Amino acid sequence: MSNQAIIQTTDLTKIYQMGPTTVKALDGVDIEIKQGEFVAVMGPSGSGKSTFMNIIGCLDRPTSGGYLLDNENVGELNKVQLAEIRNRQIGFIFQSFNLLPRTSALQNVVLPLVYKRKEQLTPTQRTEKAMHALESVGLADRADHVPNELSGGQRQRVAIARALVNDPVLIMADEPTGNLDSQTSLEIMTLLHNLHDRGRTLVMVTHEPEIADETERIITLRDGKLVQNS
């Protein structure tokens, strides 16, 4: 199981047109990430790291090149199909948590299930599933709290529960500890490692080497090209 490829890119290229000049944000990236891997993506700003994350996370489409996610060619899907892939296959964890304000932790976790198109769940099933996800991040007792009533670490754990709830093949974390103090960062990283230990595939963007070093593999991008793939 552990040697099956979740992400396979071939000559992944993204070109932005900025007025008269064209910017190659990604310049022929070939990469393979296997199931159960915990990968850190590093690189200075402007390295194409964000573009890479957006394309891998199906928020954006490559200009050219192939992208297989869980053996599904997602590089040429339209907006609606990409939304469906994000819902089914990918869980996002953001630096700024990105929880819906004035919405309870539980309802935030339920959100991906609301947009589930295939095998739709009943409200009871959704609540149950979301409660399970909250339990797995140790926040079952905070289910009714709105984000404003939660600490930064708790908010990020709600976000992790939301990323897990739909049982995705890939979890994308974009600077997950960027807004947290070191103690809380440690908690969140422990949580991510737990997920990894349970067989999840994680791709995490970070600029902190000590965080990246905790992972088993580091990908470094510079000027849209892969410079390190250890």
Add this chain to the structure above:
Amino acid sequence: MTTVIDSQKQAQTANDELVIQFDGIINPIEIFRIAWEGVVRNKVRSFLTMLGVIIGVAAVIVMISISAGTEAQIAAQIQGLGSNLVFIQGSFGRGGQGGGNQPSLIYDDTAVIADINGVVGTAVEQATSQTVQANGQTLTEVSILGTTDDFPSVRQVEVANGRFFNATELEREAKVAVLGSAIATELFGEDDPIGQTLIIGTTQLTVIGVAAEKGVVGNTDFDSQIYTTITLLFDKFVPTRFRQLVGNNVRLIYAQIDEGSDMDGVIQQIELKLASTKDLAVEELPFVIQTQQDIIDTQGATTEAFRNLLAWVAGVSLLVGGIGIMNIMLVSVTERTREIGIRQSVGATPTDIRLQFLMEAFLLSVTGGIIGIILGVIGAILFGNNADTPTVIVPSSILLAFGSAAAVGIFFGFFPANQAAQLDPIDALRHE
């Protein structure tokens, strides 16, 4: 029981009651729930947004109820004149276009009309205001109505006590009086007025009857009038100089038509007869002959014009309300860009986002519409109770108001909803 089409995970969902599968879009109930949360999350702003629609809808209902009430009031007044009536209106000898030699409607024409087959009664009225003395009391400015013997049946006035004067008395200018119920009580109290005498102006009359209570119809208070023969009225109470000028001209003859007769045929007969009496062709007759329905229709045309004007005013206020909704929705989309991004990142499609905001605009306007309907109905009832004009709440106006509110919501929600749907998830997530 499950209706999940995909059989793979049926085991997982087997315990659940009912799962409806929608291909491509999420459950509409979810869209409704998400949109409703959006509306109630910011109650004050939602209410202010609805205000335009609330005022517009309430205005439509109140205005239409007033105009319908007015219309009903006019119709009731015209019906209250009597039943199956034809009104023959003369030019009252004022010269008209003919310059003085226009034939006018005179009292004697009543007899001509009464002879026509299908006419069961005719009535003519001439009013004057006189001082009345009776039973030691003096009342000034009492309305004296000179009329004909058919008056009770034509104008639907019943005689409660005694009798009305007859054709012979009419012909002889009999000095008899029939009292309205209120004036009878005022003059004679509990005493029986029949056989009593009263002095109108300088003429002494004998009371032969008291009319039953009828109340106020149109501008006429039937109960405070005294009825006498029109022939006597012409002779005694119309000033000599005025009589020289107008002769025994009458302004209006009422003809009551037999229930079974063809109204149009009888009207034609009246025209023919009057024309031959006056030595004129039918087209040259300077009289207006109308049925009650004709008058109701004429009045209806006026109120309809008024109602159309109101509809335009209401339409403009709904339009303004709709623009208000669009404005707030655009602000809301900008303000909630991050929320849109979050939803997109967890799998919301452009259609999901579009439907969410469209539904929100729809709910704002429809909720506004419902509040407006409630306020409009209350307003119409209060107005009807406190003003001279009665109000009639027209059910179709409620439907119209509700329908326009809903249409406004969808129409003005479309643009903001599209703006929201077209947001790029990456930009939306970055939005501060």
